[in-house]
Amino acid sequence: MKKWLYISFAALVLTGCNQEQAQEPATKKAASTAYTSNLNISPVKITEGEEKFAALGNQQIGSVKLKGTLKTTHWLKGVEYLPNKKERTLFTLELEPKKYDTQVRFSQSFSDDKIHLGLDVDDTTVQGDDSFKHLDDYMIRGADFRSRASAATPYNLLMVYHMTTKNGIRGFNLNEVTRPADVPLKKGERIFGIVLSNQK
Template sequence: MKNWMYIPLAALILTGCSQNHDQIESATKKVPITQATSTFTLSPLPVTEGEEKFATLANQQIGAVQLKGTLKATHWLKGVEYLPDKQERVLFSMELEPKKYDTTIRFSQSFSDDLIQFGIDVGDTVLFGDDTFTHLDDYIVRGADFRSKTATATPYNLLMVYHLSKNKEMRGFNLNEVTRPADVPLKKGERIFGIVLSNQK
């Protein structure tokens, strides 16, 4: 004699619903969440003769870029020092809210005695940060390098870099190719500072 198992119809319906719900939930979880991407460019701006003369008198090196486009997420303008562990140390930062921009970003570097100072100027906001050296005379100063061409922005944009080294030779690098702190080629005996526009604080 065959043994029959009795399963109520309601249980079958509920089981089917549960399986369908699990499949839908699983499929929903697998759908990637796409975040809005900021679309803007950074264009180097020439320094006027008057600005250059003023900067020379103030013992400064200056540069500027035009930020044009839309930030769809909060970004930060930062003064940083690059560290041997491929990370960065933030000296100061300025928050840029998500919106459309057609704005000039100015930045500067200066030093006196054992103090190096960096600054950024956006609209009516000016920020400065500095770092103290105990033996600045031990370093050879390469000076500041700036972006040389217009580029579509990435999540990490190096606008200016400032090199110091205890070595006899210092090599430059392409600022447009730096997309993260680890891309900065820091060697023993060097200190490298930068002005950065990034979507990470």
């Protein structure tokens, strides 16, 4: 009996060692995929002159400063949020891994039955738009922008533009949005955003 107990205990110890060895690569893999970029996103106040100039073109404008280091490629994107808790990309601008001390300006406007989103980074401008069948049916809220500085995460909502055909338009805390699923779409809504993400 003692011999049987000894063998069982030894087998148990060996089994535990094998489990630890099997778990070790998974732990290392999880650590290697952790977010490593060190970038701060800070809102930049729009001047009165900039606001007046934007108003002439019926634009909503905002700006943030990116300061720090991207360790991997990121993308600035104009997106529309979809009912399936995903996003549809209207345009992208690639940011290569390097140090940044850069201001990003973004804008939203309308013409005819289209919504326009755009952004400027250094000397580069990118834009995208989407059409509406009945734009006049929507109550237009305007844009929400980041209100405080924060460290970048894998998904950063910089601006959101919310439209609905119903009463009671809701606002957004942009700093709490960490993925497209955090922007649930209700019936009669269309929601657009400008995002900094490590996924294209």
